[in-house]
Amino acid sequence: xxxxxxxxxxxxxxxxxxxxxxxxxxxxxxxxxxxxxxxxxxxxxxxxxxxxxxxxxxxxxxxxxxxxxxxxxxxxxxxxxxxxxxxxxxxxxxxxxxxxxxxxxxxxxxxxxxxxxxxxxxxxxxxxxxxxxxxxxxxxxxxxxxxxxxxxxxxxxxxxxxxxxxxxxxxxxxxxxxxxxxxxxxxxxxxxxxxxxxxxxxxxxxxxxxxxxxxxxxxxxxxxxxxxxxxxxxxxxxxxxxxxxxxxxxxxxxxxxxxxxxxxxxxxxxxxxxxxxxxxxx
Amino acid sequence: xxxxxxxxxxxxxxxxxxxxxxxxxxxxxxxxxxxxxxxxxxxxxxxxxxxxxxxxxxxxxxxxxxxxxxxxxxxxxxxxxxxxxxxxxxxxxxxxxxxxxxxxxxxxxxxxxxxxxxxxxxxxxxxxxxxxxxxxxxxxxxxxxxxxxxxxxxxxxxxxxxxxxxxxxxxxxxxxxxxxxxxxxxxxxxxxxxxxxxxxxxxxxxxxxxxxxxxxxxxxxxxxxxxxxxxxxxxxxxxxxxxxxxxxxxxxxxxxxxxxxxxxxxxxxxxxxxxxxxxxxxxxxxxxxxxxxxxxxxxxxxxxxxxxxxxxxxxxxxxxxxxxxxxxxxxxxxxxxxxxxxxxxxxxxxxxxxxxxxxxxxxxxxxxxxxxxxxxxxxxxxxxxxxxxxxxxxxxxxxxxxxxxxxxxxxxxxxxxxxxxxxxxxxxxxxxxxxxxxxxxxxxxxxxxxxxxxxxxxxxxxxxxxxxxxx
Numbered sequence: 241x242x243x244x245x246x247x248x249x250x251x252x253x254x255x256x257x258x259x260x261x262x263x264x265x266x267x268x269x270x271x272x273x274x275x276x277x278x279x280x281x282x283x284x285x286x287x288x289x290x291x292x293x294x295x296x297x298x299x300x301x302x303x304x305x306x307x308x309x310x311x312x313x314x315x316x317x318x319x320x321x322x323x324x325x326x327x328x329x330x331x332x333x334x335x336x337x338x339x340x341x342x343x344x345x346x347x348x349x350x351x352x353x354x355x356x357x358x359x360x361x362x363x364x365x366x367x368x369x370x371x372x373x374x375x376x377x378x379x380x381x382x383x384x385x386x387x388x389x390x391x392x393x394x395x396x397x398x399x400x401x402x403x404x405x406x407x408x409x410x411x412x413x414x415x416x417x418x419x420x421x422x423x424x425x426x427x428x429x430x431x432x433x434x435x436x437x438x439x440x441x442x443x444x445x446x447x448x449x450x451x452x453x454x455x456x457x458x459x460x461x462x463x464x465x466x467x468x469x470x471x472x473x474x475x476x477x478x479x480x481x482x483x484x485x486x487x488x489x490x491x492x493x494x495x496x497x498x499x500x501x502x503x504x505x506x507x508x509x510x511x512x513x514x515x516x517x518x519x520x521x522x
Numbered sequence: 523x524x525x526x527x528x529x530x531x532x533x534x535x536x537x538x539x540x541x542x543x544x545x546x547x548x549x550x551x552x553x554x555x556x557x558x559x560x561x562x563x564x565x566x567x568x569x570x571x572x573x574x575x576x577x578x579x580x581x582x583x584x585x586x587x588x589x590x591x592x593x594x595x596x597x598x599x600x601x602x603x604x605x606x607x608x609x610x611x612x613x614x615x616x617x618x619x620x621x622x623x624x625x626x627x628x629x630x631x632x633x634x635x636x637x638x639x640x641x642x643x644x645x646x647x648x649x650x651x652x653x654x655x656x657x658x659x660x661x662x663x664x665x666x667x668x669x670x671x672x673x674x675x676x677x678x679x680x681x682x683x684x685x686x687x688x689x690x691x692x693x694x695x696x697x698x699x700x701x702x703x704x705x706x707x708x709x710x711x712x713x714x715x716x717x718x719x720x721x722x723x724x725x726x727x728x729x730x731x732x733x734x735x736x737x738x739x740x741x742x743x744x745x746x747x748x749x750x751x752x753x754x755x756x757x758x759x760x761x762x763x764x765x766x767x768x769x770x771x772x773x774x775x776x777x778x779x780x781x782x783x784x785x786x787x788x789x790x791x792x793x794x795x796x797x798x799x800x801x802x803x804x805x806x807x808x809x810x811x812x813x814x815x816x817x818x819x820x821x822x823x824x825x826x827x828x829x830x831x832x833x834x835x836x837x838x839x840x841x842x843x844x845x846x847x848x849x850x851x852x853x854x855x856x857x858x859x860x861x862x863x864x865x866x867x868x869x870x871x872x873x874x875x876x877x878x879x880x881x882x883x884x885x886x887x888x889x890x891x892x893x894x895x896x897x898x899x900x901x902x903x904x905x906x907x908x909x910x911x912x913x914x915x916x917x918x919x920x921x922x923x924x925x926x927x928x929x930x931x932x933x934x935x936x937x938x939x940x941x942x943x944x945x946x947x948x949x950x951x952x953x954x955x956x957x958x959x960x961x962x963x964x965x966x967x968x969x970x971x972x973x974x975x976x977x978x979x980x981x982x983x984x985x986x987x988x989x990x991x992x993x
Contacts, residue, residue: 253981256974256977256978256981256982257978257981257982259970259971259974259978260974260975260977260978260982263971263972263974263975264971268932269564269573269574269686270564270573270574271563271564271574272563272564272565272574275931276931276932277563277574277912277929277931278574278686278705278929278930278931279930279931279932279937279938280685280686280704280705281705281707281961281962281963281971283705283963283966283968283969283970283971284969284970284971284974285604285968285969285970285971286970287602287603288602289600291600294600294604294605295598295600295605297967298604298605298967298968299598299605299607300967303651303652303653304607304653305652305653305654305681305682305699305700305703306607306654306681306682306683306684306699306700306703307606307607307608307609307680307681307682307683307684308603308604308605308606308607308683308684309683309684309685309703309704309705309966309968310683310684310685311685312603312604312968314602314603314604316602360602360603362603364683364685365566365571365573365685366569366571367566367569367571367573368685386982387982387983388981388982388983389980389981389982389983397983416659417642417658417659417678418658418659418678420658420680420683
């Protein structure tokens with residue numbers, strides 16, 4: 241019953257979006273006289289991974305001189321839960337243009353889900369952790385929106401809020417000296433994303449012209465059209481680079497572009513009617 | 523009296539005998555390890571931690587490996603932060619040997635606090651396995667007061683957690699252990715710079731000079747300069763120019779107008795209109811030369827390689843003319859997208875001169891580093907000659923001209939090295955010019971930041987702005 245294969249990679253895309261938010265965090269150390277002697281870009285990775293792959297990539301040479309390099313950040317999905325507060329009617333659909341051609345696609349409203357993420361920060365020094373936190377926290381009030389192209393085939397960009405829910409700190413500084421101090425900050429986020437169903441084809445195309453005929457009488461069997469009002473898109477930029485914006489550019493307007501309208505009113509006294517199937521007046 | 527006075531409970535001579543026997547045993551059964559004391563570069567108060575350290579001394583000492591059948595600890599484990607090696611080792615060293623052969627040297631070093639004993643935080647290089655261990659705890663009472671004294675230190679060690687500590691012991695086997703570890707940035711250097719070449723194109727009825735009569739105000743970007751068209755219908759006859767703005771007294775205004783093409787065929791001075799850029803008020807006029815040929819533009823035959831700053835352009839004086847007839851130009855540079863090196867993009871004219879024939883020479887000054895010299899040494903400090911930024915060499919590949927550096931400071935800049943400046947090895951004297959400073963750590967096998975960034979470019983719309991950085 242559910243058999244249509246589709247895979248929009250929603251979770252993977254959300255993971256990429258989440259990861260890229262935090263891949264330009266720096267930590268700096270100075271020499272006490274105010275000179276920055278080290279500026280580190282903090283590495284980040286998605287935590288879960290195949291064990292054998294981790295071993296052969298991160299420890300290709302079996303003898304390694306050090307335990308680990310710090311600071312590091314990792315993140316992982318902790319839960320996936322349905323968000324009923326963002327649910328739209330299940331029978332609602334919307335149309336979207338296929339990014340590859342002018343055909344329209346029919347899309348059912350997506351199902352809202354919350355993805356829980358934990359961002360873990362492992363540092364060697366408390367000051368490193370505080371530097372990293374300060375570069376992150378001011379941007380989450382408590383959410384930060386990212387526009388993600390969730391379904392490539394229809395160019396469906398959705399603002400996905402990444403909401404900071406909680407921060408916890410682990411600092412094992414007490415105890416015997418044989419146990420190393422571990423400084424870990426864990427930031428819990430919720431990504432409010434959407435899961436899309438199969439994207440269906442429709443035979444409908446883009447509406448590029450609207451035509452409205454006025455009649456002189458309300459009896460449509462006998463009345464003939466006397467006035468026609470048409471609206472077509474009007475280009476606001478020079479698409480074909482010929483240094484003029486004219487009707488040739490109008491044909492090159494893409495959905496989503498900023499465009500105006502050309503409105504035309506025509507009056508008739510020829511007693512004809514428009515035949516929609518043939519597209520002419522008869 | 524509690525103790526039997528007929529027994530000594532350990533005389534000084536007995537204690538020395540035991541110490542000598544222990545020393546001898548350690549020399550026979552021990553492993554020769556390298557003790558590396560930690561030097562504090564910066565210590566933070568309030569939150570009490572050493573934020574920057576260096577390890578640049580080395581002392582050989584014999585140590586007995588307590589866990590003779592293998593490392594203790596949890597071994598190699600996969601954590602949420604990637605691979606972590608939890609090997610531990612307990613080493614026994616002679617108290618006397620440390621106090622007599624290491625402590626005096628440490629005591630003489632002003633950078634070392636507490637020199638009388640091995641300290642928690644110091645490093646030990648363990649040659650069987652090439653590991654760097656950090657001393658977590660120094661046990662000084664085990665065995666417990668035999669003959670009334672203690673003779674050994676037991677160093678309880680864990681593998682070192684590396685961040686950006688300077689390890690420069692001058693023993694290559696030790697220093698190279700962190701060659702690929704920690705944050706490493708890449709500098710693409712220019713091996714051989716190439717001088718740019720250009721030739722003048724001449725014409726008459728061209729703009730001679732543009733005069734900026736009013737520099738305007740409140741511009742947010744460079745405005746557009748429009749020059750009325752030439753009466754000539756030939757291609758290239760219309761003059762073109764660009765406006766360059768600067769900020770003065772808090773307001774951005776037009777600083778100068780540079781000619782990109784002086785046009786030809788004008789019979790009277792064209793009208794110059796300055797529009798756009800968000801501001802207003804800028805106005806300019808120009809003079810033309812109808813009596814003789816001037817330089818109307820340049821043909822760049824060689825854009826050159828390796829420019830850090832815009833080179834100086836000198837245009838020869840026409841034969842029989844005076845210095846006042848000399849045309850003057852300014853070069854602008856930019857990065858060539860195919861090679862990544864700075865080249866000459868455009869040569870603007872500020873005065874098109876008079877009396878030119880087209881055979882005059884155009885001399886463009888050499889790039890700063892016309893030819894790179896020398897070889898960078900591992901672990902030496904390199905310095906950006908303009909930014910003042912310093913870093914330590916991790917690896918230098920002469921063939922690809924990629925210099926990998928760690929401990930990257932920022933000097934007088936906000937982000938470290940910048941393209942075009944020269945990088946000098948402070949020990950080797952090697953000198954090359956920077957083409958690209960890549961902050962992304964491609965050496966770290968854990969880091970996936972680059973992958974996220976390139977994948978996100980296909981998915982995420984950061985067209986408005988991204989406060990987390992430039993993507």
